[in-house]
Amino acid sequence: MYEAKEVNTMMTVTVDPMGKVGLPDDILQTSHIQPGTELVVIAEAGKITLIDRQGLAKRDLRERMQAVDGEMRARLRHALEEGGEESFFAGLSLKKYLALSEEEEKALWTRLLKEAEREVKIVEHDIPPHFRSV
């Protein structure tokens, strides 16, 4: 899901006297880069890399999401190591929680929310004039 397939195509092109390079159709098709696509140009000695700017942003986001995933799971592991496996959620062990059907789990959250609504009353507060609406 949301993973691009990597297919490599290699071709030789020649820089013309004006310093321009035409990109063959096969290269454009394989890279999913179309005329008009904004590219980031990265130059090194003997090497030029062209990257779809939006693609680069998506890859960067995927990497940051992986880091977040690692952090969230580390928190969960820590909670389980601290004894959370026996009392994981609403008095259920992790094993019993995982055994709940979707309907049972939905019903459990609905019951908990009803309890919370009784315990946490809505008390309205004045919003100071300098607070901004997002």
Added chain:
Amino acid sequence: MLNMTFRPTSVLFDKGTVREALRGAVRVEMGLSLPPRQQSAYMAIQALRAEDVRLYVTPQLLHILHRPSNLPIASPLLPDLHPLTAGRYLRRWARRLREEGVSREDAFIVSYASFGLDERAESFGTDVVLTTDVALKVHYETHFDRLMERFHRMTSQLKVPYRDAGLPTLITPEELLDWLFA
């Protein structure tokens, strides 16, 4: 209702999103496969965190997550959540929403997205409600013009800052991911 220039800075999660995402986090950690809805909710939260979006739940949902008996399941998400408190007129707008056919629970969530108060950020309302409730989203969007009219009629009578309140965009985790990775 999403366009490419839309960049949410604050998102309120409904109960279904939190439930699906936490279930997803647990199943991933246990090496189990994820049903699509759990995967979408979990990934949507990862994406929002990765984008430094301010994340909220209602005080009632936060109360559930803060209970000692629920801390293990809440642990992946709890440190990232910011509290919203009820601002004035939250109840009034929730009543109007209910008159337009929105359920009690959903009416309060949508109303928190307009009049929920973040003391630390000195702001109120959220750009987006992230919901797994497709029926709510369809109802909200189908009746949006009417809701906007009633909202404007109500807020235009109020003083600053209440008259600056806005209505949120309702999106599902799947829509958020499609939009981010389109």
